[in-house]
Amino acid sequence: MKYGMLIMGCFLLSYSLTCAQTSENIPLSKLYQEAATYPGIKAETSIIRTADYDYRLAKQEILPELNLQAQHTFGTFEGAAGAFVPLPGFFNVSGEGINGNTAVNTMASATLKWDFLRFGKYRDQIDLAQINQEQAQTGFDIKVLELRHQITKAYFGWIHGKAMQDWAKREAERNKSLVKLSSSLVQSGLAAAADSLIASTRLKQAIAQQKKWEGQNNRFKNQLLEYTGKAVNIENIPKSFFSIREVEINDSARNHPLLTEKKYQDEALKVREKIVDHQVLPDIFLLAGGLLRGIGYGDNSRAFQDSYELPISNYLVGVGLTWNLSQWYFKGLKTRKVQQEQKRVSLEKEAVKRSITEQQNSLQFHIEKSKEEIQEAEDAYRSASESYRLFKVRYESGLINLTTLLQIQQSLQFTEKARIQAYYDYWQYWNNYAYTQADFSMLTTIFN
Secondary structure, eight states: OOOHHHHHHHHHHHHHHHHHHHHHHOOHHHHHGGGOHHHHHHHHHHHHHHHHHHHHHHOOOOOOOOEEEEEEEEEOOOOSEEEEEOSOHHHHHOOOOOOTEEEEEEEEEEEEEEEOOOOTTHHHHHHHHHHHHHHHHHHHHHHHHHHHHHHHHHHHHHHHHHHHHHHHHHHHHHHHEEEEEEHHHHHHHHOOOOHHHHHHHHHHHHHHHHHHHHHHHHHHHHHHHHHHSOOOOSOOOGGGGGGGOOOOOSSSSSOOHHHHHHHHHHHHHHHHHHHHHTTOOOOEEEEEEEEEEEEESSSHHHHEEEEESSSSEEEEEEEEEEEOHHHHHHHHHHHHHHHHHHHHHHHHHHHHHHHHHHHHHHHHHHHHHHHHHHHHHHHHHHHHHHHHHHHHHHTTSSSSOOHHHHHHHHHHHHHHHHHHHHHHHHHHHHHHHHHHHTTHHHHHHTTT
């Protein structure tokens, strides 16, 4: 029994340590993986599948069109010789009739139409469907990129909120210490009675700040819950957050999905221009039909029997041509419309390219300046910490009043807050830069 309890205790201890280690460092890449179930991503996946079906359907359009029909009718019988296909699925044969009599008809027929020569129209539809496939995949890539950008933003916001929560907690601890210290100095006659009230007021302010950042931190946790579908928690701030990494910035223009999207839009318009050119050409098709027909004449029951017992078989084979000549009239206007769309897409692509390039240049500058800001903030924080330590010793000795110490403490408070904010801005700049590069591998490597 003792050994069993010991083993169970070791297991629980191991489990708690594992959970603590997991909560200390949540890999950014894991959040990306969990976001695969995000509804927006699944919707883009459905669009890709729809585009795949459209492509397969476009390839099958070249297959012949087969129509079947059957009917049993009763009516007058008059007509002239000849055979034709009036409607899809109908193959009609008429001949000399018997005026004044009625006829009972049982008929089944089938027609086969194959547009075997359409002068590139089939290929145009297949090419357009294939480009739509690529556009669907690009739309998926854009959605994934935007989602990773938002997840990373919320992730850093979460870490920043946790850091500020710890900052407010440390400030509250300092003020708790000052409340105790001022109370003892007041009792010993080394400080005024108002010092205790001032210290208590500052303590309440620090506790209020702590509650504020708890709310901020919870907001980012809820955002991550929205994106990943799972509740996440963090106990300690990743050490990599308070660090500067010397990473080589890639100045070369990458093939960003936003540019790829414009590229496929332009290709689709080029195919549409071909479609307009090919619409003025005729369609040549093969036509075949077969008919099985039974006829009974008269108004008695024998006519109904004859309609099944006296079958007549016929067939028809031919070549047809359809040519919409009015397309020649509309061709010029349709071509100019497509060319105008091509011009618009080209200008939009240039605008997107310039925007990405400008953002990259701007973010590179901000990243370098942010490094300098962090170094200055670190120096200011160390100086303020040392000053506060020295002035607190002087206050304990009764050499300075509480107001002077609180001024030094406020300086420490501001410099520590500025230090945290500097690191937060630094990583948000990297997040934005990773988005312009369409590559978050650097961040996933650091926060892994």
